Amino acid sequence: MRIKLGALLLMLLLSGCDDSASVEKGFAGLGGEAATFTPVVPGRVFSFPADHGPHDGFRIEWWYVTANLKDDQGREFGVQWTLFRSALKAAPEVAGWANQTIWLGHAAVTSATVHHAAERYARGGVEQAGVSVQPFNGWIDDWRFSGQGGDGLADLQLSARDKLFSYQLRLTSTRPPVLQGDKGFSQKSEQGQASYYYSQPFFQASGTLEIDGMTYQVSGPAWLDREWSSQPLTANQSGWDWFSLHLDSGEQVMLYRMRQKNGEPYLTGTWIDAQGQTQLLHAADIRLTPLDTATVAGRSMPVRWSINIPTKHLDITINALNPNAWMDLRIPYWEGPVRLSGSHGGQGYLEMTGY
Template sequence: MRINRVASLCLALLLAGCDQSAPEQKGFAGLGDQAAQFTPVVPGRVFSFPSDHGAHDGFRIEWWYVTANLKDPQGNDFGVQWTLFRSALKAMSQQPGWGNQTVWLGHAAVTSATAHHAAERYARGGVGQAGVNVAPFEAWIDDWRFASQAQDPLSDMQLSARDQSFAYQLHLTSSRPLVLQGDNGFSQKSEQGQASYYYSQPFFQASGTLQIDGQIYTVSGPAWLDREWSSQPLTANQTGWDWFSLHLDSGEHVMLYRMRQKDGAPYLTGTWITADGQAQTLRSEQIELVPQDTAKVAGRSMPVRWTIRIPDKQLDISLSALNPNAWMNLRIPYWEGPVRVSGSHGGRGYLEMTGY
């Protein structure tokens, strides 16, 4: 949702770790804090591309989030994650140099059935270490890159990251339209009105190479891009989320998220995406999302198998984690990894769980 990866999770409030005097954050990683000085998210925005692929000054948090479900020629399954977060320290137009009030955070990970590796990078804005350019499109932090030379960036992309235990270089292509989530891109996160602007490209096809623990694999498979920006996507009562992106073998796609609360029922919604890219918002009463088996991961009990029913779409499926130990042991830890889909529909996808 990434909320990317919500992403995965927004770095915004990693910044509590950059300032020892920062107050205790409210909601998951501070995402429920008041942000009155920043630009609010309101219904009715008219999106403009390619400019909306770039950064949005005035909003507090933002992310570019990619996941890929990959196979090698022998049928082995892998997952890849790449996320760039932008967090504004102040609501102002960003200046070049060290006076810049933006902090950038990168997350990258690879997962197989037996291994999971994650890494993070930090950068201050304004000095060239990280950022986003619109034309030609490039999002980067250090040598991690998500870039395109195409006039329509989302038609042809290059994605790369590396760390001590892993590396990947992927080529992503799509001829399908992107998808505006929620109400024409206005994605509500609570009954109180917290929201983000949110669009996706769920139709990417990826191919390239992946390296884990010194072993190199040739891989291919579907990939998913999430783009979100906001200033306060959670309430102080919300503790985290469970986010799903699913590539069904029928050609359809599903995005769901459940925003858990300290008190009361979770806020649940999603999107059903047809094979030709038509999107329909799913209301909570249309969705049955139930955690099933749990696993002990990093001292926490994590739901690594779920059932999902959407009767209106004749969907009745089980999701199981490719690797239950896909724990992102980073500054703000969370669970993120590929899942397998079985039942009325086959497929694969990604699951992110935060705030546990």
């Protein structure tokens, strides 16, 4: 899933403007009632490229890219680029300062020894941030995720820059997007909270990455998550652990574990075969176990995991490339690249919140 941290931060920022965003109502207010916003219900028919753009009426939305990259010497890196949209009111966008939308950007780079992260904020309606389609263009300040033609997400440029890092990547894919959950209806709790959720897990990325003054030519697989909702959590859910995995076999896996203040975590995911066909994974299909922890920013974080999906003959161990991949932002969280070993090789990304 992608209940991403920008959504969390945005809801905290908005808590002074809207009682429904109170942080007591679930993790970061994401479990707060959203009666005036559009509900997420099963049976939506997705339409591309239109659904690559913003969705009026929903409270929370994001465009989230992660990439597992290597240079010609085999050195490993991770890149994150995220744009979040949060609506103060369930109303169509308007131009100018009367606009009721807040935008947030996160960008990060990770190596085995270094992790840098940055954030940007913007108000809607004044062209400082936004998303358009045909051609696709997402931006906040000079951070961009944009295409040149009308082919949706087939060929895109991704860029971000901060004091200690920058990257310029080209992302290409000939595959259509993949619907997560039940035909794009992604349930987050037993009580029925949900989002609309699709991914493009078949991107191939290449370009340049600069960290601390050193420039690298890099390439590797990338993953885009698109998700929107109005109330994606319950008041009882305290955080989540999210995995996106590129298997060397050509298959992909998405898993998430929604931790609860009381009771067992809500666990689900999607198996994506090499042809892009999906299968919804339920809690009974998945054995997800933290193995080892590291102390990161004064917190105990599970940076080594066991993942077993018996029906798919998957039995792997996940290790963080850099255990200190801490996003030291207004709302801190852990996100970074991971390595796979065991029945399958590969790489992926892990996000952990609420620790």
